[in-house]
Amino acid sequence: MKKLLSIIVAISITCGSFAQMGKVTSALSFIEQGLLDKAKEALDQALVNEKSKDNPKTWVAKGKLAQECFRSENPKFKAFYKDPLKEAMEAYEKALELDQKGSVEKQLKLSNTYVLLGNDFITQGVQRFEAQDFAGALQSFESNIKLASSDLYIGVADTGIFFNAGLAAYNGKMFDKAIPYFQKCADLKYEGPMPYFLIYNSYKEMKDMAKAEATLIKTFEQYPDNQDVILNLIDFYMSNDKLSEAFSYLNMAKSKDPNNYTLFWAEGVLYMKQEKYDEAIASLKKSIELKADEYNTQFNLGVCFYNKAVAMFQKANEIMDVPQYNAAINEANGVFIQAIPYFETAATLKKDDPDSLRNLKELYFRLRTVKPEFQAKYDEVVKKLENM
Template identity: 30%
Template sequence: MKKLVLSISMSLLFIAVGFAQKSNRTSAFMYKQKGQLVEAKEAIDKAVQNEKTKNDPKTWLYYGEIYYAIATSPLPQFQKLDSTAAIKAFHALQKAKKLDEQNKKHKIAKEADEYIKKLSNVFYAKGAEVFKKEDYHKAIEYFEYAYKVSQELGKFDTTAAYNIGITGVLGKEPKVAAEYLKKCVDVNFHDPKIFIYYNRALQQLGDTAGAEAAIKEGRKRFPQNLSLLLEQAQLYLERGDANKLIASLKKAIEKKPDNPSNANFNFLIGKSYDDMGKQDSAEIYYKKAIQVNPKFFEAYYNIGAIYVNKAAKIQKEANDLPLSENKKFEALEKEANANLKKAIPWLEKALALNPNDGPTIKGLKEAYARLKMNDKLKELMSKQKK
C-alpha cells in the first residue's frame, strides 16, 4: 500500500514540475501584459533555458515580444535591462518561426512577423542615433539588422542597404559598403548618390578600374546629374587624366549641342584647364558655360578669380624688384591694376547671383580698395551692414 501511495505522489510531483516549467512562460506573458518587464524578462529567460519549453515556438514568440518591449520602452529602468534587446528579440522571433515550421503547426508565424516588421523602425532609430555620434561601426550593425528584417519578410530594403553603404564609406569599411551599394545598383535604386558612394568605396578598396566603371554607369543612368559629373572629374583629376576628361566632355557637347548639361560640361572643361594653368583656355570655356546658363555663379566667379590671381602674381613680381627699378615697378603695378579692373565686372555679376558669398565679397572689397573705387566700396560695405 505504501508503494502505491509513493507512486501516486511521484506522479503528482512530475505533473507539478512540468506545470512549473510551463508556468514560467505563462508568468512571463502575464508580467509583460501588466508592464512588469523586469519580472517578465526573468521568467522568460528561465523558460528558454528549460528542457520542457525551450523548443516550443510560443516560448520564443513571448521572448521576442518581451525583449521588443524592453527595446522600445521609454523608461530608463527597462532600457538598461539589456542594451541588445532589439537584436535578441529579432533572433528570438526568427527562431519562433523556424520551430513553428518544424512542428508544422503554423500558428504563430503571422504574429511573429508583425513584431519583426515593427523592429525595422527600432533598428533604423538606433542606427541613426549612433550615426550622429559618428559611431559608424555600430550604425552599420543596426542598419544591417534593418536590412535583415526585410529579408525575413521576403522583401528588399534599398534604404537600409543604402544607409549601410554610405556609413561604410564614412566609417572606412569599404568592403561592406561596396557589397550593399552594389545591391542597390543591381536593383536600379533611383538615386545618383549611390554611384558616388559606390565609386568611393571601390577607391578605398584600391579598385580604380571598378570605381571608374561605377561612375560611368552612374553617368549613363543619370546624365544630367552635376554631382556625378564632378565626381567623375575628381576621379580623372586624381589619376592625372585631365586631358581624358576634357576630350570626353568636348565629345559629349558635340554630340548634343542643345543639351542643357553643356553648361556644366563647359564649366568642367574650363576648370580642368584652370587647374592645368591654362587660364586663357579656361576663360573661353567658362564663358561658354555662361552662354548656356547665364546664372552660372561659379563660372562668373572663376573668371574674376583668374584676373585677381593674375594681378596678385604681377604685383608680387613688382614688389620683389629692387628699389632702383622704379619704372619697371610702375609698369608692373599698372598691369596688375588693369587685371584687377578686369576682374571686377565678373565678381559683381557673381555677387548679384549670390549676394552672401564670402569669397566674392572679400575679392570685391580688396579690388575696390586697391583701385581707390571708394564709392563702390562704401556701397558694398553698407549693403553688408543691412
C-alpha cells in the same frame, strides 16, 4: 505499494513541470495585458528552473517579452534588456534549437514573428541612424536582412534595407562594409545611379582612385544618358589633372545639354589649368551669359584675366626696348583692369567671402597710378577687410 509510490513520484514530477510551465503561461498572459514587469518576473523564474529552462516555449515567451519591451513607451520596461531586439532574435533561435517536434517553427510562421521582428529592427535602425549611432543602425539593418533570408520569413526582402545598411555604414565611415550593400542595390538597379555614386565616393574616401574611376566608368556604361554621371566623371578627371579625359566627357555633356552654364564653367576651368586664358575667358563669359549670378564663374573669370595679365607682365620684363616695354606694360595693365568688374560682382554675390576683396585690394593698389579713382576704392576695400 511500490507501484503506488512510482505513480505518486510521477505525478509529483509532472505537477512540478506543469507548475514551472505555468510560469511561462502566466508570462504570456501578462505580456498580453501589458504587465511586462510581472511577465519578466515569471519568465526569469522559468528560465532558471531545470524543468522549464530548456523548453522551447519558454524561449519563445522570452522573445515576445523582449519585443514588447522594445515597443513599450515605459522607460522601466525598456530597461529590462540592454538590446531587446537582439535578445528576442537570440531567444527565437534558441527555441528553434531546442524544438524537436517542429512546433515552434510552425508557430513562428503562423504568427508572422520574423516579419514583425524584422519591422522592429527597421524601426530601431532608423532611430539609431537619426541618433547618429551608425554602427548600431548598421547592426539593426543587418539583423533585418538576416531574418529576411530565413525560411521563417513570410514575404519578400526589401531592397531598401540593403540601401539603408549601406548608408549606415557609409555615414559611420565603414566604407568597406558599405560597398557590398550599395553594390547589391546597383545590381538590382535600385535608386538608379545613386548606389554607384556612393560606391565611388567610398573608394575615394578609401584613397583607392583606381577603383573609384572604374566605378564611374561602370556607372556611365549603365547610365550613358545621365548627366550627373557625366558631371561626376568630368569632376573626377579635373581633380586628378586628367584633362584629356575631362574634355572628352565635357564635350559629350555639352552635346546633350548645350545651355548648361556649369559645363561652360567647367570648360573654362579646364582651359585655365592648361593656361589657355583666351579660351578660358570665352567659356566663362558664355557661362555668365547663361547664368550671371554665379559666384564661382564671376570669381574664376576675374582670376583668368588676372593670370593672363601676370603672364603678360612676365613677358614684358623680357623686352629691352623701352617704348615696346612700356606698350607691353600698358597692355598688361589693361587686362588687369578687365579683371576688376568680375571680382566686384563676385564680392556682391558673396559678401562674407574675403577672397574677392583681397584681389580687389591688390588690383586697386597696383592700378591707382593708372586710374586715380582706384585709390578711393582701395581705401574702401581695406576698411571692409578690417571689419570682417
